[in-house]
Amino acid sequence: MAKPSLDQLLSDLNEPQRQAVVCPGGPLLVLAGAGSGKTRVLTHRVAFLIAAQGVKPDEVLAITFTNKAAVEMKERVESLLGPIARTMWVSTFHAACARILRKEAQQLGYRRNFTIYDAGDQVRVVKQCLKELGLDPKRFPAKGIHSVISSAKNRLLDAEAFGETINNFFDDTVASVYTLYQKKLFANNAMDFDDLLMRTVDLFVRFPDRLEHYQRGFRHILVDEYQDTNHAQYMLVNLLGREHRNICVVGDDDQSIYSWRGADVRNILDFKQDYPEATVIKLEQNYRSTQAILSAANVVISNNGERMSKDLWTDLGEGEPVRVTEVEDEHGEARYVAGEISRLEQKEGIDHGDIAVFYRVNAQSRVLEDLLIRYGIPYRIVGGTKFYERAEIKDALAYLMVLENPSDSVSFSRIVNSPKRGIGAASVAALARFAEAAGISMLDAAARAGDIADLRPAAVKSLENFSVRMADLAGAAANSPVAETLEEVLTSSGYLEALSAERTVEAEGRIENLQEFVGVAEEYDNIHSDGSLREFVQEISLYTDIDKLTEVERAITLMTLHNAKGLEFPVVFIIGAEEGVFPHSRSMEEQNLDEERRLCYVGMTRAKKRLYFTYATTRNLYGSRNYNLASRFLGELPGDLVAFEQIRPARTRFGGGFGGQAGFFDEGECAEGGNEAEASLNETPSFFNVGDKVVHATFGEGVITGVERGGTVAVRFSVDGSERKLMVDYAPLRKA
């Protein structure tokens, strides 16, 4: 492919964007407001460096927040430069570190086939440690301990250094667990996610020649989402960039929403102090949202304390006011959202695929899902339980990991009795003791089960069989494509057989997931014709989201506000805007409201054309009913940008009333907006219209013959020709 001309690279950029792209070198901070073309700047800058500055692709290290973002960025640069771009390092911090550590592991006493443990594995190891140390898991919950260890690692404190910082009894205990935990990881030839960062820093500190090697190599370092980096990542950037000082960081302090997992906004706020000679460029022109949405978002975020001042503007026009709707409860909320979605589709031709609903906690999605299913509105959920976190996938992967790294006792323990082989906790413990004493892996110990005194004969037999089976699998794996190995594992282990024997819907689902996993392996084999099981396992353990290409067309998108970062939709609903839900009660206790407000800002700025907020006067969450005030964030919205509406339940039409609700309209800020007053007295719009074809859970197919007041419809059922009156809210009725 021909090199792009400079004109091509620089066309369609506004002035600050252009400056950021052509900045020749040195530290550069790009403060990129939401929707300001950040990705465009990043990709064009990389292309510019290579095409116009004589930088070689493999001298560029570009860091993204997710694997998905890395793939997208690579593709975009490739479309500008052609295949030469392939040698660039574009990845997450974790993937880049893993790549470095695979090369350098021996320096740290690890073997290069080390296993990477995810959060679940980490907690398992912590539990083992607690047991061995005789600690009460009630007083010292594994999850809590793990999170303290993790945050210590993110601050680059090893067990010893952490031990010196302790100021309470709990941390004292954590320190002893931490020490043992790390010992175990090392014995298993395993690193956890945090280790990938910490060990790499460790490598660079202890072996200056290795640091020098990589410093020289990376002439340019670019970091996206810099506001969400933690201390370890900060150190990596600083160490690697020290030689050339060509560090370009891109981010938005107003979108920092991950402090609870170690991200430190100070990294971006202090960049100018760290690099006094840094160029700072602000991108404030927004190409995504209407002015009304932007102004509202600007006002909300302006309530935060320390921030780098920034004011987004757009020339896309004023647009519609932000709609704020009070509903009775979570069911009314769901009905309202579904009703608006139908209305938008019918009256304005807005496709379902253009609509997203954001909520603060995953639990909020259920009620909405139930209703969407009933109304026959297609939806997809982003996030939730991850594919690679499902038990069956982790089991399958654990088999592969043991084949690949037999020292990995965590994976071994996971699969040795899965499917059930009559090897219970007691036998596993005996095996572990033996392996430890003999200084061999648990897999090797299983082969010598006969030598272990505490095992019952049945367990010995079973372990020996297991060991032989694994040896066979390892032999077969050596020369087979990954997908074949995986299938062999699933059948020969009896895993699939055990699942199909269950004959439940859940088991069916699990089998389907496993088939999809085989599909992933096949895909891998196709791309890497000479790929090995080792590479597959190593790659997959850093990859956690699978919803890659499976985008369902014409479905509305449901996700948490955190998952919404980086996305955009013409229509956005933010539901559950209530004190205690959003902002979340726990953030309120911890005085972490600034971050909640940033989360609100992130959510609002995802909307291109229309933005809706809903709040319920009462909500059932976690099985108990709450009466919440409207979110303070709504109170912060300026009245002239808002259209307020109140959906009142048909049953209590003359009950209840105004005024009880504190929050955003108690300062008389309610919008005047023409027809809104009329809308506020309306009942929930009906989803069913005369003539609609419907399906009832017990009566089967039918057609709507009448729509009555109070949420009642008449339905003629084809099965027996009967006509029945049904309450829409309670009848198991959906559109056909």
Next chain:
DNA sequence: GAACGCCGTGTTTTT
């Protein structure tokens, strides 16, 4: 060793 049932608990999530 496994199945059942009780109790407690409950943000956000990528790697």
Next chain:
DNA sequence: CACGGCGTTC
């Protein structure tokens, strides 16, 4: 409400 962890029972 819903799930996971743990203790009891067969």
